[in-house]
Amino acid sequence: MSKQPRTLFYDIETTPIRVWTFRLGDQYVNHTSIVEGDKVDIICITYCWDNGPAKSLDWDYEKQDSSEMIKEFDKIAAEADITIGQNSDSFDVKHINTQRLLHGLPPFPDWADCTDDTLKQLRKHFKFPTNKLDYISTVLGYGGKNDVGLQDWVNIVEKNKGGEKSFNKMIKYGKKDVLDTRAVFKKIKPYIKPKFNMATFNQDFCCTNCGSKNIVKNGTRISGKTRYQTFICQDHGGYAGKAPISKYGKIGSMGV
Numbered sequence: 001m002s003k004q005p006r007t008l009f010y011d012i013e014t015t016p017i018r019v020w021t022f023r024l025g026d027q028y029v030n031h032t033s034i035v036e037g038d039k040v041d042i043i044c045i046t047y048c049w050d051n052g053p054a055k056s057l058d059w060d061y062e063k064q065d066s067s068e069m070i071k072e073f074d075k076i077a078a079e080a081d082i083t084i085g086q087n088s089d090s091f092d093v094k095h096i097n098t099q100r101l102l103h104g105l106p107p108f109p110d111w112a113d114c115t116d117d118t119l120k121q122l123r124k125h126f127k128f129p130t131n132k133l134d135y136i137s138t139v140l141g142y143g144g145k146n147d148v149g150l151q152d153w154v155n156i157v158e159k160n161k162g163g164e165k166s167f168n169k170m171i172k173y174g175k176k177d178v179l180d181t182r183a184v185f186k187k188i189k190p191y192i193k194p195k196f197n198m199a200t201f202n203q204d205f206c207c208t209n210c211g212s213k214n215i216v217k218n219g220t221r222i223s224g225k226t227r228y229q230t231f232i233c234q235d236h237g238g239y240a241g242k243a244p245i246s247k248y249g250k251i252g253s254m255g256v
Contacts, residue, residue, distance in 0.1 A: 002198060002204065002206050002213070003211070005081035005082055006049065006081045007049065007081065007084060007196075008047055008079075009048050009050075009083075009085065009179075010047040010077070010083060010084075010088070010092065010178060011045070011046050011085055011092065011174050011177045012042050012044070012092045012096065012174075013042070013046075013170055013173070013174050014040055014042055015040055015042075015156075015157050016157065017034060019034050019035065039102070040098070041059065041064070042066040042069065043059055043066075043153075043167075044058040044170060045057045045058075045096075045174075046171070046175045046177065046178045048178050050182070054174075054179050056174060057072055057073055058171065062159075066103070067103040067105065070099055070100060071105060073096070074106075074111070077111040082115065082195075083111055083115050084115065084118065084182075084185055085115075085117060085178075086118045086119050086133045086181045087117065088115060088119075089115055089117045089120065090119075093115065096112075097112070114196075116194055118133075118188070121185075133177060137180040137184065140183070140187055142179075143176075146173045151166075152166035155167075156170060189209065190209070190237060190238045193208075193209070197241075198210060199241055205243075206254065207231070207241060208241035209238060209239065209241070212233050212235040214235045215231045215234065216231065216232060218231055226245075228243060228245065229242065229243050229244075229251050230242045231243075240254075
């Protein structure tokens with residue numbers, strides 16, 4: 001059995017932006033309408049490993065300061081071989097990095113370079129009516145997202161009556177999201193080409209998707225001036241990678 005990478009699934013929940021406006025309906029709202037001193041922050045980060053329960057870090061309901069949470073999450077993520085989220089490359093990674101900048105924390109860590117994104121994979125390999133996590137979770141049988149409304153975000157930020165209840169509700173909401181992200185990724189993994197190459201990770205001739213050595217040749221392909229031997233995995237039943245064929249007929253290392 002090939003060595004398996006440490007995979008960390010994670011999700012963040014951010015604060016809403018408070019703005020002043022003179023009317024309702026569709027309109028353009030620029031930065032001058034933002035309430036003075038208001039800025040986006042991160043309420044909580046929920047995460048789970050490839051196996052195990054969902055856990056959470058938060059900004060502290062009373063302090064509402066994400067700096068310590070982000071420092072702690074960077075330590076956790078540094079233990080991962082790859083981090084995965086839903087729309088995480090465009091949203092979570094950038095929001096976390098923005099808070100590093102605002103809090104004067106150390107810049108972009110190594111873990112942020114080794115990521116995969118379920119939204120990107122869904123868009124690339126499937127054609128669902130929508131790729132939103134709520135829909136995908138529902139259609140794949142995981143129940144969809146928990147119910148959290150805008151008023152819950154307002155209650156938390158403004159510490160309204162019921163704010164702590166909304167805060168606890170938000171943590172549960174995030175934990176469900178991260179468990180759904182893990183479940184969705186595991187479900188679609190045989191049908192996609194994950195960014196993480198198991199053959200490179202194990203430094204072995206094995207399936208690039210799952211690490212199995214139970215692979216067989218599946219024809220050749222030409223790309224540019226190079227001919228490749230392609231493989232299919234008999235364990236997960238999908239694409240297992242390709243390897244260049246030299247002019248002497250020797251098959252090289254497995255690639256993607």
